[in-house]
Amino acid sequence: MKKIGITLLTAFVGGAVAIGGYKLAESKYAGSLSLEDKQKVYFTNNPTTAITASTGNLDFTQAAAIVAPGVVHIKTTYKPNESRGGGTMDDMFNEFFGNRGQRMQAQPSMASGSGVIVSNDGYIITNNHVVEDADDITVILTDKRSFKAKVIGRDPNTDLALIKVGGTNLPLVKIGNSDNVRVGEWVLAVGYPFAMESTVTAGIVSAKARSIGILNQQRQSPRFRGNGRQMPEEQPQANTSIESFIQTDAAINRGNSGGALVNANGELIGINSAIASQSGNYEGYGFAIPINLAKKIVDDFMKYGSVKRxxxxxxxxxxxxxxxxxxxxxxxxxxxxxxxxxxxxxxxxxxxxxxxxxxxxxxxxxxxxxxxxxxxxxxxxxxxxxxxxxxxxxxxxxxxxxxxxxxxxxANTVSAAASKALSQLGATFAPVNATQKQRFNITAGVAITRVQSGGLLDSYDVPAGTIITKVNGKPVTKPSDVVDAINASKNNMVSISGFTPDGAMMRSTFPIGE
Structure with missing residues (x-):
């Protein structure tokens, strides 16, 4: 009996020493932990009851209950008399971000969005457009606690931002694996639409790896949230924006931006970012940034303060x-x-x-x-x-x-000026094939494969199928030659010569704006 008592005492002391050492190490190295490590530490110390996937009975109550406390309401304030409204990105993001158009008024303007707590020491993921240019950021939890937040990092190329509040032991959302997301599976969107209280909506994953052109500021005339213009065409040009959205039909509206897209197990798989709509409100097309991409961006913010791409x-x-x-x-x-x-x-x-x-x-x-x-x-x-x-x-x-x-x-692919020129021309190009060479009796050239509505070529009635043999007097044999010729232009004019689709010779000159 005495031996058993000694054994138990030894085990107890050993366990206490191990736990104490773990806690000491956790405290000492907390500042250097990655986002994934922070999550592991939290959920090791705070195990949660397994959530039964809702494939069968469509019961989302467990997932909603565990996620909602970790999704916050973000309120932002902007100084008056600053002409930040009315730009292209403002137009595209206005429906999510709120009343940015009121910034021209004398009173400070305000807007709101959502965010997701991903560590219990106060790191919150949201969208770049939610906090961009904000003079004051307030974070409000579902239990009504309020904190001032500071921006740790912003990345317009993915529309992600990381902010931090000074709270501790905050509720957080468990990060999942967006690579495992399947088209057709049930998901929940959690956020603060129209500045209302925490709201949960349900839907399915409609598609993956969607690119809708919203982040590429070089593309012109995007149709987004009902402004009546056309969706941008893909253009073969340098572009640092990364769009690979998860598309969902879970209801997402203004104010949901930066909120959580979670699976039926209550795991974060995406950050809600955009909608496509003719009316400006939900019409069944919402888009979220995959969390596996967001994790890398957030870890860069935490480690470097900027994105290392x-x-x-x-x-x-x-x-x-x-x-x-x-x-x-x-x-x-x-x-x-x-x-x-x-x-x-x-x-x-x-x-x-x-x-x-x-x-x-x-x-x-x-x-x-x-x-x-x-x-x-x-x-x-x-x-x-x-x-x-x-x-x-x-x-x-x-x-x-x-x-x-x-x-x-x-500098090595498309200069800023050439990129703007290609965007203004509004076309994509391909080398002429053997059939086109024989038909037009040429040895080289490029064919216009697509003409974008609203571009210069469209305005001057230059159709797809036109063969271009020279740009600004220089022979072209491949799409990059078009770029080089535009780069060499010194008078903001682009002259093209070649053949119309019916075989007639043609020559046109277009002004390229500053």
Whole structure:
């Protein structure tokens, strides 16, 4: 009996020492923990009852109850007489962000959105457009506690921001795995629509890897939330924005921006960011940033204060049957490489213009979003395995990503001026194929594969199918030659010559605005 008592006492003391040491280590190293580590520590110390997935009985009460306390209401204030309203991004985000158009009034303007607590020491994920330019940020919890928040980091390229409040032992939402999300599964959207109290709506995942053009400020005339204009066309030009949204039909409205998209187990799979609507309110199309992408951005904010982004170093055009025919390739899925950045990892690995990227790290690539999200989770110095087609043969290349401080993407692909010019022209281009060469009796040139409504070519009635042989007097044989010719322009004019789709010779000159 005495031996048993001694054994129990020893076990008790040993356990106490272990727990005390763990707590000491936790306290000492809390500041250096990543977001994922913070979550592991919290849920190890605070185990939760397993939530039964609602596939069968459609009972979301458990998931809603566990998530709602960790989703906060964010109120922002802006100084008066500052002309920040009315810009393109303001127009696009206005329906989520509130009354930004009132900033021109004499009184300070206010707006509201949502956020998700992801660590019990006060880190909160939200959208960049929720806190951008805010002079004062107030965070209100479901239990009515209120905190002032400071911005830790903002990233317009993903529309993500990380803010922090001074509270402790805060409720938080458990982070899930957005890679495991399946189209058709049930999800909940949690936030503060129309500045109301915490609101939970349910729906399904409608699609994954959606790109809607909202973050690419270089594209013109986007249709977003009912302004009556057209959705932007994909354009093969340099673009640092990353869009790979989870699309859902869970009701999302103004004020939901920055809130949580969770699965039936109450796990955070996305940050609600945007809607597509003709009326400005919910019409069944909501978009959330995958949490696996958000985790990387947040960890960068916590560690560096800014995002450390790696680049493969290519510009590309997503393929479909029509584009494949225009590019004279058989592959209808993948990304057609129409430019390789000098000094980039892609150039070092041997990629060339005309290659078709089909896989990244063995994951099939169907659209630009598939590539951008995968690479967007990585850092400069990380490696990716790229599978590509060239002349009908498949090749693999291990590419070392480089940061924007190692290779100037804008200078080597599309300059800011050329990017603006291409956007104003409103067209995509492809090298002429053998049939076009024979028909027009030419040896080289580029074909206009698509004309965007509202662009200069559309305004001057230059249709798709037009063959361009020269730009500003310089022969062109590939899309990048168009860029080079525009770069060389010194009078803000672009002159194109070639053939109309019916074979007539043509020449047109367009002014390119400042």
């Amino acid at each position: 790696g680049y493969i170093g290519v510009s590309f055009d997503p393929l479909d049957a029509e584009k494949a025919a225009n590019y004279n390739v058989k592959q209808i899925n993948g990304l057609y490489v129409n430019g390789v950045v000098k000094g980039s990892g892609a150039e070092s690995a041997g990629l060339k213009e005309g290659d078709v990227i089909t896989k990244v790290d063995e994951n099939e690539i169907y659209a630009s979003a598939d590539l951008q999200e995968r690479v967007g989770r990585l850092h400069p110095g990380d490696k990716v395995r790229v599978t590509y087609l060239r002349d009908g043969r498949e090749y693999n290349a291990n590419i070392v990503l480089k940061g924007d401080d190692q290779v100037n993407m804008a």
